[in-house]
Amino acid sequence: MIEISKVSKAYGDAIVVRDVSLQLPRRGVTSIIGPNGAGKSTLLSMISRLLPMSAGTVTxxxxxxxxxxxxxxxxxxSILRQDNRVSSRLTVRDLVEFGRCPYSKGRLTTEDRAHAARAIGYLDLEPLADRFLDQLSGGQRQRAYVAMVLCQDTDYVLFDEPLNNLDMKHAxxxxxLLRRAADDLGKTIVLVLHDINFASCYSDYLVAMRDGAVVHHGTPAEIMTGPVIRAVYDMDVEIQDVRGHRISNYYL
Known part of the structure; x- marks a missing residue:
């Protein structure tokens, strides 16, 4: 379980994340939602130790x-950040094998290569394994980065805006894919998402942030209601059921 206790982040007088205490459930998919500037990515970065906390603890x-x-x-x-570009000219296989660095220390073993091969297969990247990243489409490249973090083989996998720059089909x-990884591999997947429709349809748990604070958290059925979404986004919504999931049609 990820436990967040009284976590804050400030830049001078500007408080970006304010006194967040939260337990993120083990296994399944948790999405952190909220408007721009809510502190979602900052919170995720502190959970993963990419960004130091001004106060509080994360375990x-x-x-x-x-x-x-x-x-x-x-x-x-493990975490996949928004700015996940690499400057070196790497093949898909090279990139995925980077996920084994915590184990191999740069010297890949037979077991490490087997992990990489499984991750490449799981993401259906075998035909692209020896192609360079700059030869791939945006959607293919994003799948390669996901394969890299899955190859790291951690119980907890964090994604910061994994749908950025993807069209509807690839999103x-x-x-x-992430839902399947949680179900098939028993992973705990935590996402920062802007699209509340995707969040509600594919997540087990939602955390809604606004102005640096967690204002609501719970199951999609608990969060995807008119009053809650109005409180988070300050806009009118119309809630509909689609395939047993609650989603929102939202209007600015």
């Missing part, structure tokens, strides 16, 4: 992320 299965050695934490938790495919 992953009881391990304090600020105190745990990097190699140990990297075997428990749906990505959400189905």
């Amino acid at each position: 992953v299965d009881g391990l304090d992320v600020t105190q745990t050695p990097s190699d140990i934490l990297a075997r428990r938790l 749906v495919g990505m959400m189905k």
Whole structure:
């Protein structure tokens, strides 16, 4: 379980995340939603230790992320950031094998290569495995990065805006893939998402933020209601049921 206790982040007098305390459930998909500037990505970055906290603590299965050695934490938790571009000219296979660095320390073993092959297969990337990243479409490249973090083989996988720059078809495919990874592989997947329709349809748990604070959290059925969405986004909504899931048609 990821446990967040009284976490804050400030830049001078500007408080970006304000006194957040929360337990993120183990396994399944949790999405952090909210308007621009709500503090979603900042909170995710502090959970993953990419960004220092101004106050508070975060633990992953009881391990304090600020105190745990990097190699140990990297075997428990992985993250795919928004700015996931690499400057080197790498093949898909090269990129995916980077996910084994916490284990191999740069010297890949037979087991490491087997992990990479499984991740490539799971993402249906075998035909592209020896192509360079700059030869791929945006959707293919995003799948390669997802394969890299799955190859790291952590119980907890964090994604910051994984649907950025994806069209509707590829966004749906990505959400189905992450849902399948949670179900098939027993992963705990935590996403920052802007699209509340995707969040409600594919998530088990939602965390809604506004102005740096968590204002609501619960199941999609609990969160996807007119009053809650209005409180989070300050706009009128119309809630509909689609395939047993609650989604919103929202109007600015």
